[in-house]
Amino acid sequence: MSMIRVEDLCFSYPSSYDPVFDHVSFQIDTDWKLGFIGRNGRGKTTFLNLLLGKYEYSGKIISSVEFDYFPYPVPDKSLLTEDVLQQVCPMAEEWELMRELSLLDVNTEVLWRPFETLSNGEQTKTLLAALFLNQGHFLLIDEPTNHLDAAAREKVSRYLKKKKGFILVSHDRRFLDGCVDHILSLNRSTIDVQSGNFSSWMENFSRQQEFELAQNQRLKKDIRRLQQSARRSAVWSDRVEASKIGAADKGYVGHKAAKMMKRSKAIEERQQKALLQKSSLLKDTETAEALKINPLEHHADTLASFTQVSVLYDGQAVCPPVTFHIRQGERIFLDGRNGSGKSSLLKLLTGAPIQHTGTVTTAAGLILSYVPQDTSHLAGTLSDFAEKFHLDESLFKAILRKLDFERVQFEKNIEDFSGGQKKKVLIARSLCEKAHLYIWDEPLNFIDVYSRMQIEELIQEFAPTMLLVEHDAAFREAVATRIISLETAG
Numbered sequence: 001m002s003m004i005r006v007e008d009l010c011f012s013y014p015s016s017y018d019p020v021f022d023h024v025s026f027q028i029d030t031d032w033k034l035g036f037i038g039r040n041g042r043g044k045t046t047f048l049n050l051l052l053g054k055y056e057y058s059g060k061i062i063s064s065v066e067f068d069y070f071p072y073p074v075p076d077k078s079l080l081t082e083d084v085l086q087q088v089c090p091m092a093e094e095w096e097l098m099r100e101l102s103l104l105d106v107n108t109e110v111l112w113r114p115f116e117t118l119s120n121g122e123q124t125k126t127l128l129a130a131l132f133l134n135q136g137h138f139l140l141i142d143e144p145t146n147h148l149d150a151a152a153r154e155k156v157s158r159y160l161k162k163k164k165g166f167i168l169v170s171h172d173r174r175f176l177d178g179c180v181d182h183i184l185s186l187n188r189s190t191i192d193v194q195s196g197n198f199s200s201w202m203e204n205f206s207r208q209q210e211f212e213l214a215q216n217q218r219l220k221k222d223i224r225r226l227q228q229s230a231r232r233s234a235v236w237s238d239r240v241e242a243s244k245i246g247a248a249d250k251g252y253v254g255h256k257a258a259k260m261m262k263r264s265k266a267i268e269e270r271q272q273k274a275l276l277q278k279s280s281l282l283k284d285t286e287t288a289e290a291l292k293i294n295p296l297e298h299h300a301d302t303l304a305s306f307t308q309v310s311v312l313y314d315g316q317a318v319c320p321p322v323t324f325h326i327r328q329g330e331r332i333f334l335d336g337r338n339g340s341g342k343s344s345l346l347k348l349l350t351g352a353p354i355q356h357t358g359t360v361t362t363a364a365g366l367i368l369s370y371v372p373q374d375t376s377h378l379a380g381t382l383s384d385f386a387e388k389f390h391l392d393e394s395l396f397k398a399i400l401r402k403l404d405f406e407r408v409q410f411e412k413n414i415e416d417f418s419g420g421q422k423k424k425v426l427i428a429r430s431l432c433e434k435a436h437l438y439i440w441d442e443p444l445n446f447i448d449v450y451s452r453m454q455i456e457e458l459i460q461e462f463a464p465t466m467l468l469v470e471h472d473a474a475f476r477e478a479v480a481t482r483i484i485s486l487e488t489a490g
Contacts, residue, residue, distance in 0.1 A: 002030045002064045009059035035176045036169045038186030040420030040448045044169050048140045065138040072127045077116035084115045088130040100129035121152040121338045139166040146445045149338050150471045171449050174473040289402040295464035298436045300363040309358035311341030319486040331466040336486030342469045369435035373442045375422040378414045391432045399428040419446035438466045
């Protein structure tokens with residue numbers, strides 16, 4: 001057991017005047033299973049890169065352990081998986097690799113397949129297994145659940161629970177609860193370390209915010225009362241001072257004026273103290289303004305139908321034929337393993353030329369709004385993006401502000417945004433669009449916890465008709481009206 005100590009850490013990107021970290025200090029135990037949370041763009045990945053020594057900084061990061069990073073970059077994916085993993089953990093024996101893979105329910109035959117033939121889930125699991133075999137290393141795990149189906153997330157969570165010595169960046173509440181014993185939270189102005197899982201941290205954080213908001217209201221009242229008293233004292237002092245003119249007992253009047261002045265000064269000091277106390281509050285309060293959406297109502301009850309539809313890859317069906325209808329007001333989630341054709345089914349509704357069996361029909365005049373998985377195509381300014389998609393720019397940016405975008409982000413190019421910020425751009429676009437049916441493909445990848453809860457509340461309030469693929473179990477339970485499993489369909 002050893003400690004990782006961060007002392008007076010300061011860091012800013014050369015292109016930015018705003019500090020990412022400003023005189024931050026904390027320490028963590030290398031035996032902890034540490035969940036790392038915070039709003040998009042606050043610096044979570046940046047901090048991991050600082051631990052890895054990728055950037056210059058001021059202050060100190062003191063550690064006796066080596067750091068490994070996930071996702072591990074695989075330069076040549078055509079190599080056999082066994083050869084790739086030997087590069088990741090050169091000291092590990094084959095039997096050790098096989099043991100770790102079995103703990104993750106991965107068939108050991110993947111070791112003798114080209115790495116590029118493995119599914120996203122298999123690649124994630126094999127790399128995690130190999131990295132944990134580097135004895136004495138501390139693992140930095142950056143959003144491993146992206147593109148993992150629900151079953152794979154559960155398996156990875158159970159695997160991590162058996163391990164120790166890692167920092168896990170994730171926004172999946174259920175996943176964090178299943179495998180961490182401490183939370184490192186990157187707040188607006190501080191970094192906080194607490195014992196427990198995400199749920200216990202969230203309960204404590206919410207309680208603290210409620211306390212600070214109540215204190216804030218009380219101090220506001222105190223300040224208003226003190227301001228009024230100060231004004232009255234100033235008026236009294238001026239009146240007494242004026243009464244000295246022509247007064248018979250100027251000493252008494254002067255004493256009275258001095259007393260009034262002293263009282264006025266005391267009130268002023270109390271007021272300043274109250275202001276200072278108030279300014280120390282609410283620094284880390286996470287405000288989340290309510291989002292809005294304007295779904296259109298269609299004259300037909302059934303908006304789309306899939307009849308005996310199966311997606312074909314290279315002429316082979318990847319799932320049993322599926323039949324279902326999307327009716328107004330429904331929020332249907334497609335469930336299934338990675339590679340079962342979930343995203344392809346969504347794309348079929350958008351008119352994409354995907355090989356399939358069966359028929360897909362849509363109601364006449366149906367208007368869609370589509371959020372794709374991929375964000376790699378995003379480029380240029382937000383204004384350019386709004387113009388390209390014929391969005392109300394003011395509304396578009398107002399939604400992004402509600403999703404915790406700082407105004408300075410509006411001046412940057414989208415390609416310089418974090419992964420979560422890019423995904424918020426796509427969601428904000430969809431919220432600007434009036435549609436009968438909203439099709440969202442893994443919309444929460446990289447999206448922070450607070451924004452996830454905002455989006456949950458939006459969907460619950462406005463009840464748009466939706467077809468989604470999303471593996472966040474807490475989100476799905478909150479908003480789904482129906483779940484269709486592709487493995488058991490048909």
